[in-house]
Amino acid sequence: MSAGRLAGRYSLLRPLGAGGMGKVWLARDEMLERDVAVKELTLPEGMPDKERSEAVTRAVREAQATARLRHPGIVALHDVVVEQDRPWLVMELLRGRTLGDTVRDFGPMPPDYAARVGADVLEALMVAHAQGLQHRDVKPGNVFLTESGRVVLTDFGIARQEGQATLTEQGLMIGSPGFIAPERLEGHPGGPASDLWSLGATLYVALTGAPAYSGSMADRVRATLTQPVPVAPGPLGPVVAAMMAQHPGARPDPRLVVDALRQVAAGLPAPKLPAGEMATAPSGSGGRGKLGVLVAAVVVVALAAAATTGFLLLRDRDGAAASAFTTPMDxxxxxxxxxxxxxxxxxxxxxxxxxxxxxxxxxxxxxxxxxxxxxxxxxxxxxxxxxxxxxxxxxxxxxxxxxxxxxxxxxxxxxxxxxxxxxxxxxxxxxxxxxxxxxxxxxxxxxxxxxxxxxxxxxxxxxxxxxxxxxxxxxxxxxxxxxxxxxxxxxxxxxxxxxxxxx
Missing domain, CATH: 3.40.1000.70 (PknH-like extracellular domain)
Known part of the structure; x- marks a missing residue:
């Protein structure tokens, strides 16, 4: 890249957000004469060249899988460029604000509006799941409410393609405490049921103005694994609680959840959702069980990605904790x-x-x-x-x-x-x-x-x-x-x- 131009085509105009995982740029596609968003991904300092190359290859492969998704509720990925030994994702530029920003500035959403947002996001997730793609980072900061009224799920760039290794398997797990499903915190890859849990946690914020589990990062992780699922007030409370059932197999079928959300959005009472209908991930995502290997085996690092808060779990190449204990303790x-x-x-x-x-x-x-x-x-x-x-x-x-x-x-x-x-x-x-x-x-x-x-x-x-x-x-x-x-x-x-x- 030279003179603020990527691949000789995308002019980087100004940063829209920056954090530990890189930057999101406002850019201009000179070939098609349109504004786009460019996400610059970075990798951990000190990563060996071979692993860096493999990580870039996987990131490109995952982005290619994401590009196959076509749905108004999924941010469109236009292009992937690899320069400076790292990938850059070229996406459609959305104008509006995130669900998280909206709740922060205006307070909790009315149940009918939150239900429509939830239904739109879940339908987008179902399209991704049908192609074996798990989002893994559904949260208020990744649900975008556009000025035109679209509800768009963003940040599919860190999604996981079923059956393929991802950055997670090489030592990085990306997500946000309080929005990561219990089974993923225990070290399982997760699946569609994990995204459903995360959407439930997101809707809890929309309805109450606060996360289901608060406190420090470690507090939120521990509470997710050990505390009962809180019930939000109003007609959506039981629906959201069902989505956040501790065991993935106890969560309802997403099609039933969409129907329930649409009914609430239309001003009707929410139907009671039967439990235990959603299949667990074929990769072996399990129930909550004990305080998991993953939640207890990590170094927690706060970061910002695309101007939102994220969660990085650092592990060594074998999945073990990267840190060492060198200070004597009683x-x-x-x-x-x-x-x-x-x-x-x-x-x-x-x-x-x-x-x-x-x-x-x-x-x-x-x-x-x-x-x-x-x-x-x-x-x-x-x-x-x-x-x-x-x-x-x-x-x-x-x-x-x-x-x-x-x-x-x-x-x-x-x-x-x-x-x-x-x-x-x-x-x-x-x-x-x-x-x-x-x-x-x-x-x-x-x-x-x-x-x-x-x-x-x-x-x-x-x-x-x-x-x-x-x-x-x-x-x-x-x-x-x-x-x-x-x-x-x-x-x-x-x-x-x-x-x-x-x-």
Whole structure:
């Protein structure tokens, strides 16, 4: 590009918006003599040349898939130009304002108007879904209300073509906290049901003037996974709540949603939507389950793209967290009092008991009266002075070594005098198994006493350069095996959240 001209055809006149992912320019198509919008995409600093080239190729391929879409509710993509080692998307120029700006300046929309906006957007999404294209970033800032009355869904440039790798698979996931469906936060690719959820969250803003989940980025992500779906007031409230059902399979068929929205737009009562009709994505998008691998395994970076707010999840080439933990932390602070009380089912969590051995610093939380306790250890190998000096490579090796070691030992000797286990007691280990919902990789096993009853569960997980083990033990015969296993997992997840929040 030279003298503000792209591909010898598009004159860049002035920026319309700028942010961490580049700029959107007002431009002039000199060949067809019309104004257009040009989106300049940038890639992360330091990306190797080979990966940069592959990312550009994928971005062009995705843009080509987007260009096949023809619908008045979808912003038209005119051209893709690759210059300066990155793609530039040439799109139709829209005049008007976004739904987000409209609500900010004028307040919540009347239900009938919001219903028409929602129906128009959903029909546009259905056209994209019919061609295997998932938008992935439906939000108020990407719904454009033109001066002529069109409702247009923008930013299909980061859409995902079914069956094809995208920028996400190379370490970038783009979306906005509070508008990303639960299953995508858990690391699943998502599908049409995920876009429906995001549209529901967008309509919630249109109806109330505020997002369904507020707070910091981390707060919104956590709330999406753990909090009940809020219900907006008025006739659209139940419709939007159905669209935002936690499990993708529980969300209604989009055709029924369009019909319901059109009825409200016409001033009629909204029909009750049957649940469980929308098919989940063939790529395996799942339900909300645990606090997901993805939500807890990211570095959150605020950015602006096309003058709107976005969300960038940075991962390494294997999908792991890109950051490392190098500042020592007190292991006894990794599980907060509220989490600990919930796991041990007590309003008065026990005092932490720090300890350490050759494997690394450890902390126990024995609830003597209930003969129950939680234990946590941040581990290290024999060649490293402390866990915070571990590298990701050494942590991977340590994790695999631990998995092999525990897989070889069928009988274990253990003791915990503070909860009533004096001397060395013998226990039989269950087979080692993979664990989902914590860390970048995790495994677990359980211990059974001579009577065959399970009394302990262990979870080992790796997070970047750390290997952490969490355990839950109880001598009570009340908890079921599943409850014991879930308690150990909850302890591991609580420690992981603290690590990611920076202690």
């Amino acid at each position: 292991v006894c602070t990794l599980i907060g009092a509220q989490d600990l009380g919930g796991i041990l089912k007590t309003a008065n969590p026990p005092k932490a008991q720090p300890d350490s051995d050759d494997a690394g610093p450890e902390c126990g939380y024995p609830l003597s009266a209930a003969k129950t306790g939680v234990s946590l250890q941040v581990q290290k190998d024999s060649d490293t002075v402390d866990p915070w000096s571990m590298t990701e490579v050494s942590a991977r090796k340590l994790f695999q070594s631990q998995k092999r070691t525990w897989g070889r030992n069928d009988t274990i000797s253990w003791t915990w005098p503070e909860i009533g286990v004096a001397g060395n007691q013998r226990a039989t280990r269950t087979p080692v198994h993979d664990v989902k919902g914590v860390g970048e990789e995790a495994f677990g096993f359980e211990l059974r006493g001579p009577d065959g009853r399970m009394h302990s569960a262990y979870v080992f997980y790796r997070l970047a350069n750390l290997v952490v083990s969490a355990s839950y033990t109880t001598l009570s015969d009340r908890p079921t095996d599943d409850q014991i296993m879930q308690s150990a997992l909850r302890a591991a997840q609580a420690s992981e959240r603290t690590l990611r929040d920076g202690g």
